[in-house]
Every structure is written in C-alpha cells, then in structure tokens.
Amino acid sequence: MRFWPITREALRLILIRRWFLALLVAAWLPFLVQVIRIYIVTRFPEANRVLPVDGRLFGELLAWQAFFTMFITIFGGAGLVANDLRTGAILVYLSRPLTRRDYVVGKLGVLLALNLSATLAPGLALYAVALALAPDLFWKWDLAWIGPAVVVQSLAISLVMGLVALAVSSLSRSARVAGLGFFGLLIGLEVARGILYALYRRPETALLSLQADLRSLGVTLFGLTDRSVSIPWAYAAAMLTAVGLGCLLILRSRVRAVEIVQ
Amino acid sequence: MVEAPLVEFKDLVVSYGPVQALAGVSGAFLPGPTGLLGPNGAGKTTLLKTLLGFLDPDQGAIAAFGLDPTKQALDVRRRIGYMPEVDCHLPGMTAAAFVAFAGELSGLPRDEAISRSHEVLYYVGLGEARYRTVDTYSTGMKQRVKLAQALVHDPDLLLLDEPTNGLDPAGRDEMLALVRDISERRQMSLILCSHLLRDVEQVCENVIVFNQGRVAASGRIAELTGPRRAVYDVRVKGDPAAFLTDLKDHGCEWREGEDGYRVLMSDGFGPELIFRTAREAGVQVRFLRPGAETLEDVFLRALGHEGEA
Numbered sequence: 058m059r060f061w062p063i064t065r066e067a068l069r070l071i072l073i074r075r076w077f078l079a080l081l082v083a084a085w086l087p088f089l090v091q092v093i094r095i096y097i098v099t100r101f102p103e104a105n106r107v108l109p110v111d112g113r114l115f116g117e118l119l120a121w122q123a124f125f126t127m128f129i130t131i132f133g134g135a136g137l138v139a140n141d142l143r144t145g146a147i148l149v150y151l152s153r154p155l156t157r158r159d160y161v162v163g164k165l166g167v168l169l170a171l172n173l174s175a176t177l178a179p180g181l182a183l184y185a186v187a188l189a190l191a192p193d194l195f196w197k198w199d200l201a202w203i204g205p206a207v208v209v210q211s212l213a214i215s216l217v218m219g220l221v222a223l224a225v226s227s228l229s230r231s232a233r234v235a236g237l238g239f240f241g242l243l244i245g246l247e248v249a250r251g252i253l254y255a256l257y258r259r260p261e262t263a264l265l266s267l268q269a270d271l272r273s274l275g276v277t278l279f280g281l282t283d284r285s286v287s288i289p290w291a292y293a294a295a296m297l298t299a300v301g302l303g304c305l306l307i308l309r310s311r312v313r314a315v316e317i318v319q
Numbered sequence: 320m321v322e323a324p325l326v327e328f329k330d331l332v333v334s335y336g337p338v339q340a341l342a343g344v345s346g347a348f349l350p351g352p353t354g355l356l357g358p359n360g361a362g363k364t365t366l367l368k369t370l371l372g373f374l375d376p377d378q379g380a381i382a383a384f385g386l387d388p389t390k391q392a393l394d395v396r397r398r399i400g401y402m403p404e405v406d407c408h409l410p411g412m413t414a415a416a417f418v419a420f421a422g423e424l425s426g427l428p429r430d431e432a433i434s435r436s437h438e439v440l441y442y443v444g445l446g447e448a449r450y451r452t453v454d455t456y457s458t459g460m461k462q463r464v465k466l467a468q469a470l471v472h473d474p475d476l477l478l479l480d481e482p483t484n485g486l487d488p489a490g491r492d493e494m495l496a497l498v499r500d501i502s503e504r505r506q507m508s509l510i511l512c513s514h515l516l517r518d519v520e521q522v523c524e525n526v527i528v529f530n531q532g533r534v535a536a537s538g539r540i541a542e543l544t545g546p547r548r549a550v551y552d553v554r555v556k557g558d559p560a561a562f563l564t565d566l567k568d569h570g571c572e573w574r575e576g577e578d579g580y581r582v583l584m585s586d587g588f589g590p591e592l593i594f595r596t597a598r599e600a601g602v603q604v605r606f607l608r609p610g611a612e613t614l615e616d617v618f619l620r621a622l623g624h625e626g627e628a
Contacts, residue, residue, distance in 0.1 A: 145407035152401035
C-alpha cells in the first residue's frame with residue numbers, strides 16, 4: 058500500500074475544486090434518468106414496450122457514463138504526471154522508498170477512483186434501485202449477470218481511460234496540453250472511425266477507436282444493438298489490452314527518462 | 320580512530336548510452352559534511368543518482384550504509400534525504416501538507432509525518448508561513464521547503480544538490496547557516512553538491528572534486544588547502560606577459576584574480592622570486608600580499624592537472 062498516500066493526496070487536491078465536484082454530481086444525471094424510466098415502467102407496465110427495462114438499460118447507462126468519464130479524466134487526470142514533471146515533484150516521489158510501479162499505481166488509483174465513482178457506483182446503484190422498484194422484472198436468475206457485467210464494463214472503461222490519460226500526461230509538462238492531447242486522441246480516433254465506417258460500412262473499423270471498442274464490449278455484455286461496432290468481443294478486448302500495455306510502456310519509459318535526464 | 324564511510328564507491332563506471340559520465344571513480348563519503356565539487360557535466364549528479372539507485376553502474380560497485388543501491392534501492396532511499404537542485408512542489412499544496420506528504424512517502428505513519436512536518440518547518444524558518452501554498456513562496460522559501468521535505472524523516476544522510484541556487488547573498492548565508500546547523504547541532508551527515516566553492520568551504524570538512532567523470536582531488540579541506548605552498552596576491556604595472564611566463568618557467572602557477580594575479584609559488588621559493596622576475600621582465604610590483612591557498616586554488620589546480628593528464 059505504499060501507493061496509497063499518492064492516491065489519497067491527489068484525490069484531495071482534485072476534490073477541493075467545487076466545479077469538479079459539480080462534474081461528478083452531473084455524471085449521475087443518466088442514473089436519475091434511468092431510475093425515472095424504471096419507475097415509470099413499474100407504474101405504467103405498458104410503457105415497457107416503448108422503454109424496455111432489462112439488461113440493455115445498464116448498457117445504455119454505462120455508454121453515457123463513458124462519455125462523462127472522458128471529461129472526468131481530462132480534468133482530473135491530465136495533470137497527474139504532467140504537473141509532477143513541470144514542478145519537479147516527480148523527484149520527491151522517486152527519491153523516496155517507492156518504486157516506479159508504486160508511483161504509476163498511485164496515480165492510476167486516482168483515475169480509477171474518480172471514474173469508478175461515475176461508472177461502477179451508478180451502475181450498481183441502478184441495479185439496486187431496479188431490484189427494489191421492480192423486483193418482478195429483475196429478481197430473476199437469468200438476469201443475475203447484470204451485476205458482474207456492470208463491474209466488468211466499468212472496470213474496462215475506467216482502466217482504459219486512466220491508462221491512456223496517464224500516458225498522455227507523461228508525454229507533456231503541461232496539464233493543458235496533456236488534456237487537449239487526450240481529448241484530441243479520443244475524438245480524433247472516433248471521427249476517423251466514423252468516416253471509415255461511413256465509407257466502408259464495416260464494423261471492424263471499431264478497432265480504431267477506444268470508445269468504439271468499449272461500446273463493442275458493452276454490446277456483448279448487455280445485449281445492445283449497434284451494428285457499427287458489432288465485432289467479436291475478443292477483438293475489442295485484445296485491442297484495449299494492447300492499448301493498455303502500450304500506455305504502461307510509455308509510462309515506464311517516461312518515468313525512467315525523467316530520472317536520468319533531470 | 321578511522322570512521323567507517325557512509326558511502327563507498329570503487330571503480331564506478333556509469334554511462335548514458337555512449338557517453339561515459341563516471342569513468343571508473345573510487346572514493347568514500349565519511350560521516351560529517353562532505354562537499355562534492357566540480358563543473359557542469361563532471362559527474363556529480365550522476366554519482367548522486369547512482370547512490371539513490373536511479374542508475375545502474377556499468378562496472379564497479381557502490382555501497383551506502385553497507386547496502387547496494389542497485390539491489391536495495393528502497394532501503395537506501397529510506398535512510399537518505401534528498402534535496403534536488405530543481406524546484407519541486409505539488410501545485411495547490413500547503414507547505415505543511417507537502418512536507419507531511421513527503422514524510423509519509425518515506426514511510427512515516429500519517430500522524431507522525433504531520434507532527435514532524437510542523438517541527439521541521441519551524442526549524443527551517445517557515446513556521447509562520449506553513450499554511451500557505453508553496454506556489455506562492457519566494458525562491459528562498461521554496462529552497463527551505465525543499466530542505467524541510469528532505470529532513471522530515473530524519474535521514475542518516477542528507478544529499479543537498481545546489482541548495483543555494485537562486486538565492487541572494489543574505490538568503491545564501493541563511494541557508495548555509497542552516498545547513499551548518501544541521502551538520503553541527505543535529506550531527507547529521509550530508510553531501511553538499513555545489514559548483515560554489517565558498518558554500519563548500521563554509522560548511523564542509525571533506526571534499527571530493529570531480530572533473531570529466533573522474534575524481535580530481537579528495538580529502539580534508541584543511542589538508543588540501545594547508546600551508547603547503549606559499550601564495551601571493553600580486554598586482555604589477557607594465558606588460559605582465561613576460562613576467563607571468565617567467566614565473567611559470569620557475570614552476571609557479573598563477574591565475575587572474577579580481578585585481579591582479581594570484582601566484583602559487585613553487586616549493587622553496589618566496590616573494591624574492593616575484594621581485595626578481597618582475598625586475599627581469601621590466602614590470603613594477605605595485606602590490607604584494609601573502610595569502611592562503613583556498614579551496615578554489617585546490618579546485619582549479621585539480622582541474623588543471625586533470626586537463627593536462
């Protein structure tokens with residue numbers, strides 16, 4: 058647990074910003090919308106035809122949450138390594154009895170905590186609400202996969218966003234540049250995927266975009282319908298794993314370089 | 320009684336790719352304050368980074384407290400307080416929180432780290448300002464915070480990398496007084512890495528001079544600067560070229576001072592040689608004052624010999 062003080066202090070510094078807290082609260086709006094949806098269906102069962110209440114509800118929620126995690130990651134994570142490089146604080150960490158792994162895990166812990174609070178927490182809370190409000194719809198053995206699926210998708214979103222943000226952050230000494238870089242990377246790849254899909258109508262283009270890969274996992278986990286990203290889940294998982302490993306390599310190289318260069 | 324060294328390095332070779340930063344250096348840091356001198360690129364910082372376990376030597380060995388930093392880096396770092404040359408702080412954090420955080424990273428329990436943080440900040444003279452964010456501090460205050468974060472876990476060895484960087488003369492004197500106090504009253508061993516000879520002279524008992532990745536000189540400052548050779552500050556009127564050449568021919572060394580020349584006499588010669596050489600070279604000696612060989616002389620002599628070698 059040597060990484061814990063790093064995570065705790067960084068979280069404290071981020072959460073003292075009120076506008077960031079407002080962003081975290083705003084990230085729960087889709088949860089409220091889905092709660093209202095469940096409530097409406099329980100009061101007016103015929104609404105189930107227009108607003109189906111089943112596993113897809115959670116997939117839709119997490120698709121929205123992935124959108125929020127992008128902003129949470131930009132504002133909470135862009136400066137995590139970049140600021141340490143700019144202010145020289147990296148040496149405060151590395152000259153202590155800490156390994157580079159402790160440092161990366163400590164920083165990643167910040168983004169995991171923030172992003173899971175916007176994915177896993179509302180996902181599980183919605184499941185609890187669904188069980189409470191509509192037990193006849195959700196207390197079924199064949200819907201027991203929803204909980205684990207929420208956990209897997211939330212972890213995938215949070216981990217990928219966190220690793221990519223940290224890697225981008227380590228490539229700059231400016232939080233602003235790192236934030237723009239992260240945003241540009243995500244949006245740029247998604248735009249490129251959209252153009253290629255429009256041209257060729259092939260779902261494999263999803264491999265190009267991180268968000269599409271995550272959506273592809275969601276399609277498999279929650280039974281969503283999205284033909285543009287309907288590739289085998291293993292492909293998307295392999296791509297996301299490769300991206301994650303690439304980010305770890307960048308972090309390893311950048312943190313080591315700072316030790317030597319400075 | 321000979322004290323056991325805190326840090327020993329033998330035939331140490333460290334390279335950055337094709338560039339050899341340390342070319343087979345050997346030496347030791349004894350308990351007490353030791354200066355690490357040398358021009359930029361001499362290998363001082365490389366030695367510190369190897370000591371902290373950041374760099375693996377290509378050849379040779381280094382040991383701190385009997386531990387091998389390449390294999391037991393965390394154990395070594397636990398016993399070292401490092402004050403880096405560059406600015407280091409966490410944006411938005413108060414000095415009290417920052418120093419406590421540094422203590423926690425060094426392994427102190429949170430409560431103890433907080434209590435030590437206040438204590439150390441008072442010690443370095445930032446007691447009143449400890450609840451201000453470090454971003455708002457002056458250069459001198461930032462230097463003191465860096466010192467505080469290095470001291471917070473009460474290390475066995477303090478590594479100070481250019482602690483007076485960016486300070487005005489008064490601030491420099493205050494920082495050096497603080498460093499001296501740490502060494503004398505707190506009995507903490509320290510390595511003062513500096514390019515400023517005066518800083519090292521004021522604080523340290525021992526010195527290691529680095530040049531081009533090698534140890535150019537090392538030992539007790541008092542012995543290195545002892546009255547082994549006569550030194551004179553000389554000012555002459557007339558063209559000094561022939562005068563200086565003749566002095567060199569007699570085995571003397573000289574360098575330009577602020578207002579004239581500092582002449583290190585060759586063994587067995589006194590001021591009469593200066594007067595005789597001046598007469599023969601056709602210049603007037605307008606000023607002559609005996610001086611003691613300073614660390615700067617030793618430093619320059621060591622670098623000169625290295626250069627000749």
